[in-house]
Amino acid sequence: MILAHHEPAMLARLVDRLQHPDVFFVVHIDARSNQRPFRTALSRHANLRFISDADTGCGSITSASRPFAPSSPCCIKHMRVALIASSTFQGRIIR
Secondary structure, eight states: EEEESSHHHHHHHHHHEEEEEEEOOOEOOOTTTTTHHHHHHHHTTEEEEOOOOHHHTOOOOOSSOOOOOOSSSSHHHHHHHHHHHHHHHHHHOOO
């Protein structure tokens, strides 16, 4: 799972370099950022899915009043959505 908020071209280069048949990318763009440049920059990648705050039922990860915490309920929900997205890509279901 990749969290981004600026520099769509750099994100596209990262995804290009990490490409592999067994890799699936789940990308979350900060809600305060313009989504269109990221979607355009990554549109050619079939093994990539964008997730949003609506997918998890959480607010923006970066809008929390405390530092990013991997054990926070919203972070865990984002990770679960990422796992479900990647399992769909691989033809498996993760419960």
